[in-house]
Amino acid sequence: QVQLVESGGGLVQPGGSLRLSCAASGSIFRINAMGWHRQAPGKQRELVASITNGGGSNYADSVQGRFTISRDNVKNTVYLQMNSLKPEDTAVYYCNAAVQILQRARYEYDYWGQGTQVTVSS
Numbered sequence: 001q002v003q004l005v006e007s008g009g010g011l012v013q014p015g016g017s018l019r020l021s022c023a024a025s026g027s028i029f030r031i032n033a034m035g036w037h038r039q040a041p042g043k044q045r046e047l048v049a050s051i052t053n054g055g056g057s058n059y060a061d062s063v064q065g066r067f068t069i070s071r072d073n074v075k076n077t078v079y080l081q082m083n084s085l086k087p088e089d090t091a092v093y094y095c096n097a098a099v100q101i102l103q104r105a106r107y108e109y110d111y112w113g114q115g116t117q118v119t120v121s122s
Contacts, residue, residue: 002026002111004095009116016120017083022095022113024076029105032098034071034078038091038118048093049080062088085120093118 008020024031035050049069051057057069068081078095095113100106 002028002097002099002101002109004097004111004113006093006095006113006116009093009118011119011121012085013122014086014120016085017081018085018118020080020082020093020095020116020118022078022097024097024099024111027102028076028099029102030100031073031076032100032108034095034097036069036078036080037094037096038089039094039115040088040091043091045094051078082118085118087120089118090120091118092116 002024003026004022004024006022012018032053033050036048037045038048039045047060048063049059049067051069051071066084071078092115094115097111098108099111100108
């Protein structure tokens, strides 16, 4: 199977920055799209940013211009640089990857990390 492990979350003041990392490991043949979702208390989980294998990216309107997603295909890692953070960004952030595994490379499976807490508060 495939495991995703997030890191980099924490407490930050409004206007501050955080950099999240997510490393994938396991029976990986190829990782296609990777992304970050978040879920705030009482709200639905939403897509924050995604990135294709070729590097094309997509962002939620609420984070456009403040967040940047990137990936390192050698390390099987995706990053989320978060700048100008707002209290509204407070949420659990989840890493996601669409993976073709070694045993069944013709199929694509979605894997999720356990999440990392980001809290923006004074």
